[in-house]
Amino acid sequence: MNYLIGLIPALGWGIMPLLATKAGGSEKNQIFGIGAGASIIGILAFIITKPSVSWQAFIFSMVCGAIWSTAQIGQFISFKRMGVSTTVPLSTVFQLVGNSIIGTLWLGEWQGAKALTIGFGALVIVVIGALLTSVTDKNGEEAGKITVGNVLFLLVTTIGYWVYSVFPNVFNKINLGAHSSEGIFLPEVLGILLGALLYLIFTGELKTFKDKEQYLNIIPGLSWGIAAFAYIFAGRGLGTNTAFVLTQLNVIIATFGGILILHEHKSPREMKYTVAGIICIIVGSVLTIFA
Known part of the structure; x- marks a missing residue:
């Protein structure tokens, strides 16, 4: 049963980019x-579980959710620039590499020569995987989609994911009052909504509330929310490391979903490199838990 729950985040996070792309609209929608x-x-989960959370933890979680939204905005823009099947593997690698480096330098993870060797060896493998998935045979306008500028844009916006991923460790270092994983879930997602509203305000795009795509995109939001809430129980039932490895299956779902469902064309040669790259990313992700 725990493994079935553990697959929900991979499924929900994997199909979210596909649903959002199908729903259409701008990154603001x-x-x-x-x-x-x-x-x-988040509201339904809070009503059902009735968790505990201090006001300090509530506010801090909202801020982290708002920061996460900046990274997701960058990913949505990148979907349009490079396609889902290219963006998701690159974003996954950026997140894994960044989180691992932060964990090593700031949180004291991967201590000792063996851990460092395995850990950074795994990162080399996932970077190779990212390079393989970005191989293109296209010419002209199509080739222009995978540019240094587009990749760097995705990398910079990924900083929001890095901040969000380390905030549970901050909880352990500072006193934010009583709280549970279920308790901080609601403020996290409310923070995402707050970040979205601030983005609309500062870009002068409140008119998007007249767009039907604004509301169609609630469907992928439900998918993301279910996946995120299920991850709490997956980590509790399977352990953080095993749950994390299972979530990496979302790369497979999103990448091949982009090709098969969104019809993002890849030549036979590109497909070979993409498959090899995905395998490298999954293998590297698994290796990091042994570091």
């Missing part, structure tokens, strides 16, 4: 939809 849909799940 999409990030609002994610925030609204996830908040619906």
Whole structure:
């Protein structure tokens, strides 16, 4: 049963980019939809579980959720620039490499020569995987989609994911009052919605509330919210390391979903490199838990 729960985050996070792309609209419509849909799940979960959370933890979690939204906005923009099947593997690698480096330098993880060797060896493998998935045979306008500028944009916006991923460790270092994993889930998703609203305000795009895509994108938001809430129980039932490895299956779902469902064309040669790259990313992700 725990493994079935552990597959829910991979499924939910894997199909979210596909649903959001199908729903259409701009990144403004999409990030609002994610925030609204996830908040619906957060409110229902809070009502059902009745968790404990201090006001300090509530506010801190909202801020982290808002920071996460900046990274997701960057990913939505990158979907349009490079396609889902290219963006998701690159984003996954950026997240894994960044989180691992932060964990090593700031949180004291991967201590000792053996851990460092395995850990950074795994990162080399996932970087190779990212390079393989970005191989293209296209010419002209199509080739222009995978540029240094587009990749760097995705990398810079990924910083929001890095901040979000380390905040549970901050909870352990500072006193934020009583709280549970279920308790901080609602403020996290409300923070995402807050970040989306601030983005609409500062870009002068409140008119997007007239777009039907603004509300269609609530569906992928529900998918994301269910996956995020299920991850709490997956980590509790399977352990953080095993749950994390299972979530990496979302790369497979999103990448090949982009090719098969969104019809993001890849030549036979590109497909070979993509498959090899995905294998490298999965293998590297698994190796990091042994570091």
